[in-house]
Structure formats: C-alpha cells, structure tokens
Amino acid sequence: xxxxxxxxxxxxxxxxxxxxxxxxxxxxxxxxxxxxxxxxxxxxxxxxxxxxxxxxxxxxxxxxxxxxxxxxxxxxxxxxxxxxxxxxxxxxxxxxxxxxx
Numbered sequence: 291x292x293x294x295x296x297x298x299x300x301x302x303x304x305x306x307x308x309x310x311x312x313x314x315x316x317x318x319x320x321x322x323x324x325x326x327x328x329x330x331x332x333x334x335x336x337x338x339x340x341x342x343x344x345x346x347x348x349x350x351x352x353x354x355x356x357x358x359x360x361x362x363x364x365x366x367x368x369x370x371x372x373x374x375x376x377x378x379x380x381x382x383x384x385x386x387x388x389x390x391x
Contacts, residue, residue, distance in 0.1 A: 292326045296374040314375040320368035326380050
C-alpha cells in the first residue's frame with residue numbers, strides 16, 4: 291500500500307470559482323502511479339530508474355497484468371480519472387489473485 295500526496299488544482303479553483311476543486315482533485319491514474327513510483331523509490335533514486343519503473347508499471351496496468359485500487363475503487367486503465375483529496379491510497383493487485391478469490 292502506498293500513500294501519495296494529492297496537490298490542489300489552484301488553476302481549476304480560480305477558473306471555475308468553485309471551492310469543490312479545492313476539496314477534491316481529479317487526476318489521471320497514470321499521474322497517480324508515477325507519483326507512487328517516485329514515493330516508493332525515494333528521492334535519491336536515479337532519474338533513469340524512475341522512468342523505467344514508471345514505464346513498466348504503466349505497461350503492466352495497460353496489459354492487464356494487475357489492477358490498482360485507489361481509495362477503494364479499482365482502476366484498469368491508466369487514462370481513467372480518479373478524484374482524490376489530501377492523500378490517495380494505492381494498492382496493487384495481480385489479476386490472477388482477484389480471480390482466485
């Protein structure tokens with residue numbers, strides 16, 4: 291399980307004049323996965339390693355090798371949008387493990 295800080299989209303709040311975007315931020319699953327990889331590897335990991343792991347993670351999600359649960363909702367496509375606030379909790383599940391249960 292990984293926890294990722296979710297930024298507030300200040301430009302969306304200003305554009306729409308709606309406080310709703312200050313409370314919850316819509317983010318692509320791919321962006322959340324990239325942030326989770328950076329969080330898991332740590333700040334001292336080499337940039338090329340971060341890029342490789344992000345690419346492999348997105349490829350695995352796209353190919354169906356695993357799914358990711360973000361704040362209790364399951365996502366299978368990196369282009370899906372998750373709405374999060376504060377921190378997002380990500381959990382990864384292999385597809386085979388889901389079918390066995």
